[in-house]
Amino acid sequence: MTAPSSTHTGAPRAGVPQGHTGTAPVLDPLAALRTESDPPTDVYLTGTVFLDIIFTGLDSAPVRGTESWARGMGSSPGGVANMATALARLGLRTSLAAAFGDDMYGEYCWESLSRGEGIDLSLSRTVPGWHSPVTVSMAYEGERTMISHGHEAPPPEEPAPETPPPARACVGLLMPGRQEEWIATAARQGSRVFADVGWDETGRWDPADLADLEHCEAFLPNAEEAMRYTRTDCPRAAARALTDKVPLAVVTMGERGAYAVDGRTGESAEVPAIVVEALDPTGAGDVFVAGFVTGTLAEWPLADRLAFAGLTAALSVQEFGGSLSAPGWVEIAAWWQHVRSFDDQSPATLRRYAFLDAILPEAIRPWPLRRALPTLGFRRPS
Numbered sequence: 490m491t492a493p494s495s496t497h498t499g500a501p502r503a504g505v506p507q508g509h510t511g512t513a514p515v516l517d518p519l520a521a522l523r524t525e526s527d528p529p530t531d532v533y534l535t536g537t538v539f540l541d542i543i544f545t546g547l548d549s550a551p552v553r554g555t556e557s558w559a560r561g562m563g564s565s566p567g568g569v570a571n572m573a574t575a576l577a578r579l580g581l582r583t584s585l586a587a588a589f590g591d592d593m594y595g596e597y598c599w600e601s602l603s604r605g606e607g608i609d610l611s612l613s614r615t616v617p618g619w620h621s622p623v624t625v626s627m628a629y630e631g632e633r634t635m636i637s638h639g640h641e642a643p644p645p646e647e648p649a650p651e652t653p654p655p656a657r658a659c660v661g662l663l664m665p666g667r668q669e670e671w672i673a674t675a676a677r678q679g680s681r682v683f684a685d686v687g688w689d690e691t692g693r694w695d696p697a698d699l700a701d702l703e704h705c706e707a708f709l710p711n712a713e714e715a716m717r718y719t720r721t722d723c724p725r726a727a728a729r730a731l732t733d734k735v736p737l738a739v740v741t742m743g744e745r746g747a748y749a750v751d752g753r754t755g756e757s758a759e760v761p762a763i764v765v766e767a768l769d770p771t772g773a774g775d776v777f778v779a780g781f782v783t784g785t786l787a788e789w790p791l792a793d794r795l796a797f798a799g800l801t802a803a804l805s806v807q808e809f810g811g812s813l814s815a816p817g818w819v820e821i822a823a824w825w826q827h828v829r830s831f832d833d834q835s836p837a838t839l840r841r842y843a844f845l846d847a848i849l850p851e852a853i854r855p856w857p858l859r860r861a862l863p864t865l866g867f868r869r870p871s
Contacts, residue, residue: 515817516818517580518580518784519787528654528656528657529654530609530654532656532659532660533658533659533660534569535569535586535612535653536662537639537642538567538569539568539623539639541566541568541811543562543563543564543809544626545563545768545809546560546561547628548629565811565812565813567624567772568622569587570598570601570811571811572660573606574602574608574813574815575775575780576660576783577607577608578815580783580818581783583608585609588614589616589621590615590620594623598621599615619642619643620639622639625637628768628769635771653671655678656678657786658682658683659672660684661682661683663684663699663701663702665694665699672704683705684708685778702734707781708737708739709739709741709778710741711741711742712727712743728740732751733752737749737750737751742762746759746762746799747759747795749794749795758791758792759795760841763804764834764838765804766807768808769808769814771814772810773806776801777802780797780799780800781794781798783797784797789844804816804820804821818850819850
């Protein structure tokens with residue numbers, strides 16, 4: 490689940506080292522492009538971190554007045570943590586500005602993101618007396634239903650540090666009818682801004698409500714959102730229409746894959762979805778955006794970027810949890826090794842992903858992996 494973006498700054502959690510604290514990534518997709526003058530941050534993003542509790546293995550939607558049992562359960566950081574984790578696992582130096590509750594949920598999410606994923610939380614803060622927002626996600630029939638609870642974090646008492654920081658790119662969630670000053674600031678600083686969008690609860694679907702698109706390089710809505718904003722009945726037509734407002738339009742089409750149009754060059758690309766058995770679709774859209782941002786910053790061809798984004802999203806739905814299901818390079822390499830050894834993907838798929846041969850590290854552990862835990866009560870071995 491992606492939450493509305495808002496810049497949260499202030500004092501960090503006591504005793505937690507700041508900056509990019511994780512181990513070195515298996516692969517740095519920008520290694521050939523890095524220079525001494527680069528900003529220390531590859532991607533900056535901001536928003537609300539939820540604790541996600543995910544139930545899987547439901548045969549159908551819960552029925553009023555009855556009790557439903559799930560065959561699987563997982564807990565993980567959610568909300569904006571989905572995309573932050575996906576970016577970090579793909580080797581990008583990721584900075585997240587968010588508020589964290591000072592409860593056990595908040596501590597777990599902070600530790601998971603900072604120590605576990607190496608995400609820079611120096612622009613984040615802990616809010617005394619504020620409880621962490623929570624989302625319960627129920628996955629069934631290839632979809633999910635979510636129930637969330639939370640309160641807006643109070644503003645910081647201390648002056649905010651510089652936000653957004655200098656970064657190669659920023660990812661923002663556009664909220665219909667509301668402009669985010671930090672998006673314009675990031676664009677003026679030279680960051681490439683990628684935008685997702687929240688559901689328009691008003692039902693207006695007025696393109697004028699997306700004024701921040703003028704500061705963005707790419708817009709990545711799903712098919713339903715794209716068609717509503719453009720008054721079209723075809724995702725491809727919607728993508729073409731959106732290039733009147735943003736240079737690059739990418740429309741995700743679920744099981745039909747994704748379609749992209751670059752309005753600057755006229756180039757378009759379409760890739761089919763990867764065939765997988767979905768366990769939990771929570772956060773798949775965020776993982777798709779992270780994959781596309783990675784390929785764009787690495788200067789890959791448009792079709793390769795689109796295919797890679799679809800692949801990362803497909804791998805994520807096979808695991809519990811929106812953030813902790815995001816694949817890293819080892820999992821991607823293991824998938825590529827797997828599909829070349831078995832016939833569960835079409836020959837066209839193998840040709841489409843041949844570009845991975847020049848990128849991937851050698852797979853060094855089995856795929857797939859489980860990451861999210863059913864409870865926060867387990868302690869790591871000392």
